[in-house]
Amino acid sequence: MVNFLQLIIIYAGIYALMAIGQNCITGYTGMLSLCHAGFFCIGSYATAILCKDFGFSFWASLPIAAIASGILGFLIGVPTLRLKGDYLCIATLGLGEIIRTVATNLNPVGYQSVPRAMLFGYQFSARNKVQFILLIWAFVLIFYILFQQLAHSRLGRAMAAIREDEVAAQSNGINVTKYKIGAFVLGAAIGGVAGCFMTAYTQTVNPSSFTFMVSVMVLCMVVLGGMGNGKAVILGALIVQFISYFPQLVGLSSVIPAQATQIIYGLCLVVLMIWRPQGLLGRDKYRYGDPRSTKERLVGFFKRNPEKKGGRA
Amino acid sequence: MKILETQNLSRIFGGVVAVNDVNFSVYEGMVNGLIGPNGAGKTTLFNQITGMDKPSRGKIIFDGKDITGLPAWKISRLGIARTFQNIRLYKELTVVENVMMGLHFKVGKDPFKARFSQAFKSYFLARQENKELYLKALEWLRFFDMEDEAQEFARNLPYGRQRELEIARALAAEPKVLFLDEPAAGMNPAETEHLMFIVDKIKKHGITVVLIEHDMKLVMNICDNITVLSFGQKIAEGSPEEIKNDPLVIEAYLGREED
Ligand SMILES: Nc1ncnc2c1ncn2[C@@H]1O[C@H](COP(=O)(O)OP(=O)(O)OP(=O)(O)O)[C@@H](O)[C@H]1O
Numbered sequence: 001m002v003n004f005l006q007l008i009i010i011y012a013g014i015y016a017l018m019a020i021g022q023n024c025i026t027g028y029t030g031m032l033s034l035c036h037a038g039f040f041c042i043g044s045y046a047t048a049i050l051c052k053d054f055g056f057s058f059w060a061s062l063p064i065a066a067i068a069s070g071i072l073g074f075l076i077g078v079p080t081l082r083l084k085g086d087y088l089c090i091a092t093l094g095l096g097e098i099i100r101t102v103a104t105n106l107n108p109v110g111y112q113s114v115p116r117a118m119l120f121g122y123q124f125s126a127r128n129k130v131q132f133i134l135l136i137w138a139f140v141l142i143f144y145i146l147f148q149q150l151a152h153s154r155l156g157r158a159m160a161a162i163r164e165d166e167v168a169a170q171s172n173g174i175n176v177t178k179y180k181i182g183a184f185v186l187g188a189a190i191g192g193v194a195g196c197f198m199t200a201y202t203q204t205v206n207p208s209s210f211t212f213m214v215s216v217m218v219l220c221m222v223v224l225g226g227m228g229n230g231k232a233v234i235l236g237a238l239i240v241q242f243i244s245y246f247p248q249l250v251g252l253s254s255v256i257p258a259q260a261t262q263i264i265y266g267l268c269l270v271v272l273m274i275w276r277p278q279g280l281l282g283r284d285k286y287r288y289g290d291p292r293s294t295k296e297r298l299v300g301f302f303k304r305n306p307e308k309k310g311g312r313a
Numbered sequence: 314m315k316i317l318e319t320q321n322l323s324r325i326f327g328g329v330v331a332v333n334d335v336n337f338s339v340y341e342g343m344v345n346g347l348i349g350p351n352g353a354g355k356t357t358l359f360n361q362i363t364g365m366d367k368p369s370r371g372k373i374i375f376d377g378k379d380i381t382g383l384p385a386w387k388i389s390r391l392g393i394a395r396t397f398q399n400i401r402l403y404k405e406l407t408v409v410e411n412v413m414m415g416l417h418f419k420v421g422k423d424p425f426k427a428r429f430s431q432a433f434k435s436y437f438l439a440r441q442e443n444k445e446l447y448l449k450a451l452e453w454l455r456f457f458d459m460e461d462e463a464q465e466f467a468r469n470l471p472y473g474r475q476r477e478l479e480i481a482r483a484l485a486a487e488p489k490v491l492f493l494d495e496p497a498a499g500m501n502p503a504e505t506e507h508l509m510f511i512v513d514k515i516k517k518h519g520i521t522v523v524l525i526e527h528d529m530k531l532v533m534n535i536c537d538n539i540t541v542l543s544f545g546q547k548i549a550e551g552s553p554e555e556i557k558n559d560p561l562v563i564e565a566y567l568g569r570e571e572d
């Protein structure tokens with residue numbers, strides 16, 4: 001049970017990375033893409049091939065996996081630039097499936113017994129789940145901070161503007177094309193990093209684990225948590241992972257069929273969309289120009305001071 | 314002095330000639346009115362000048378440079394800002410963020426060079442840059458008496474204020490020419506009055522204004538020069554007095570007498 005809980009937390013961490021990437025594309029920039037499984041796939045394969053066939057270490061394969069995945073994001077982003085909403089969704093879904101099909105045809109059985117990840121001579125094996133949890137969640141934290149910084153910079157604001165109104169964004173001198181492709185590349189690269197960790201943990205890669213359901217699940221995490229909100233998508237990843245492993249976790253997998261979990265999270269999404277269409281946490285509202293220092297704000301937060309001070313400088 | 318002009322500009326949508334061989338001039342430092350009945354092609358002309366629509370024929374000269382066919386974002390950076398007939402605000406962003414977007418490309422020395430290093434800086438020094446942008450944006454909000462609403466979501470503003478915020482966002486880029494597409498549409502008389510005051514203030518600020526408007530009282534009061542479009546063609550140009558008494562204009566608005 002505890003062991004299983006740890007497993008879920010590991011998977012949730014890997015999916016949280018994917019959700020961060022999806023959030024960059026969908027939550028910040030407003031592009032409804034559905035091919036994160038493809039980026040995940042490329043990242044997983046890159047690590048597996050590099051570590052197994054070329055003797056790379058896990059850490060050396062990590063940036064290469066991210067870059068490979070980013071290049072794929074570029075290749076998908078450019079032709080689908082003009083598409084919006086549902087059309088973009090369908091096109092990216094198709095491209096994601098193509099990636100999986102190509103992977104299947106190249107090597108239908110995938111890769112087994114990929115070498116383990118090492119850190120300062122320490123081997124991360126699937127048995128020592130706690131160490132792996134620390135490793136993966138450290139990366140979740142790093143990417144969370146990096147993307148939070150992006151969201152609240154001038155670049156992130158430009159992405160938000162594109163999401164809100166592309167035409168108006170152009171009138172503000174924003175090169176929409178460049179930002180959209182940039183968002184795709186970044187989002188894809190993080191998907192690749194997630195794939196890299198997946199390979200490191202399971203030590204196997206199998207093309208059948210990159211179906212479009214994975215993309216749907218990642219999108220669900222983002223929508224469920226709250227689009228464009230860094231904390232929310234990580235929460236979304238945790239919740240969706242818990243729901244999908246719920247029957248096994250409570251030892252009812254013989255009673256509740258595996259398909260039931262899909263019904264459960266389908267239901268959760270429907271209820272949520274009626275009750276809170278903006279997601280559990282909603283979009284985060286950033287107060288620019290809050291004149292208080294970080295320390296003052298922390299103090300204010302813990303005192304739960306209802307008096308509004310910010311907004312003036 | 315002409316700061317912008319179109320030469321034989323045309324736009325054809327399938328069978329409809331929305332803009333037909335128009336020579337439109339914008340005079341520096343003036344409030345230039347563009348009027349005409351519904352469907353005359355005013356918005357289409359704006360869209361072509363601001364790069365949001367490609368001309369079928371003709372040329373657009375701005376500040377001595379040919380800007381025909383440039384992408385909209387580049388044209389904006391050259392110093393042309395606009396508002397839209399159907400308000401286009403960033404609704405889920407706050408009021409002050411909307412104005413900060415107007416300042417987007419004002420960051421850095423040259424908007425065309427050092428893009429990468431600028432992006433790099435924008436990312437790592439976001440806090441400092443945000444503060445600068447925020448203070449500048451707040452100044453523009455003060456211009457519109459809107460600082461109290463700075464942290465409000467744009468969608469929560471009343472309609473008239475939304476129109477003003479759109480103007481604030483466009484102005485923040487400190488353009489050479491500001492295009493306003495029916496800024497008074499949907500405003501009540503008091504709001505219209507305030508708008509006239511604002512346009513006058515903008516003019517005094519040294520920014521050239523081009524204004525599409527149906528409210529004749531407003532147009533005749535604040536425009537220095539008026540161009541009239543009808544069925545895609547320019548039918549008159551001149552001072553408010555001349556336009557008021559032009560038989561072609563009267564005909565376009567009221568119809569021919571024997572009809
Ligand atoms: N994208 C388009 N596709 C096809 N026809 C168009 C398009 N945009 C405008 N038109 C047509 O071009 C003509 C001019 O439209 P435009 O919007 O420029 O008029 P306008 O003078 O701004 O009118 P209004 O005062 O109602 O805003 C109209 O007949 C319109 O139907």
Ligand SMILES: [Mg+2]
Pocket residue numbers: 355356357398
């Ligand atoms: Mg119009």
